[in-house]
Amino acid sequence: MSLLDGQTALVTGAGGGIGRSIALRFAQEGAAVALHCRTALARTRELAARIEESGGRAVVLRADLTDEDACRRVVGEAAEWGGGLHALVNNAGVQPTRELPGMTAVEWRAVVDTNLSSVFACTQAAAEVMRERGGGSVTHIASIEGRQPAALHAHYSASKAAVVMHARAAALEYGACGIRVNTVSPGLIRRDGLERAWPEGVRRWQEAVPLGRLGRAEDVGDACVFLASRLASWVTGHDLVVDGGVTARPTW
Template identity: 55%
Template structure:
């Protein structure tokens, strides 16, 4: 189940990148891979709990100890105006902005029958509405400079293959894929590329114990025979941020070990 970690990353030493939701497992993995590629990274955290704050500042310290440039930036993306303030803070801290990874999101479990309108609206506001606002603010901050500038949304293979009790989550992720295509169309003339990365099931501590049947089913059916890791997702984001992807925009990159090629899982 271990991913190959010894990967030669492209040189992103000139890039200034904001990663939202970077205090969580996937977000911290994305931030680590960008830092490993030489990018200067703004680590966003919500700050709703001591654990979130500690995770963000521990990550920043780790990246700095490895020789990277990293700063922690706080915002509750559910608050009005928070997206624009977050981008402004990242720009001040990094001296500009070249890339944005929209990773922050929530994933509550509830069937359609159980979901209230308020719960539905919260998931779409956090997972989709905040991305719209962040992308809008980031694109304005990036300007029209002649350089490699980009936005990447973290979607999910659930955008096309939903799981039970995930309707609001799947709908929001499908919206991210279409937002990226629409934004690619409109921001392309300014030289800003917009893509999505759609992970499959990502490993995390305790997952195999909490959901053994799901993990076993995934491993049995996925062509590559394992779960994704946070590094896998981060590597995909770094790839899309690199000059090697200079002519790639409006695309959805599934990082799922081939699961979408199977009849189902």
């Protein structure tokens, strides 16, 4: 028996690098997967086709998650399609860079609305469905930058610290309904063109990381599968750091 047999899961931002891997790992473990996207419709449809060709079930749902009503709609559509909802992975997010002195309130809110407020709205909507069926799991994709801020990422780091605390608070309030809420905090994850776009960052990472490599999107997918599975049935309010050990290194 696979780890997620019988589950229906919604993965937000499933057309992106990490979301795609999370969705594939969920499908490999037997979950029917609702794949949310905003703009990456073609890529997300290809992913759905790949899952179905492998004998799985997938549907593509579109929404801009900065719109609270759209968050509620997409969760409702996923639950209707799947006959319920067992797992939600709040993965969609943006990571622009901007220095604090010149940052406008509009730029600040764009990050907070996408990375944090959507997590609040999707989780609340999912919990309403999950509690009717006796429970479920919610996993937010945070970041090690929620613990150690990076330059030009004040809005991003603050939003990720906040989703970690949202998960802990939600774990308290939803625990009695059988709903577990956790975060996964990835370190630097490899994507096409990263070495070219940010050679200095990749070099510094390689020098610092105890396990000697960049992360793979699959590393994040594996952590999400664990947290949604029965193996984590007594794990809630936890932040699972997936960073090759980089945050274990002394910084002074």
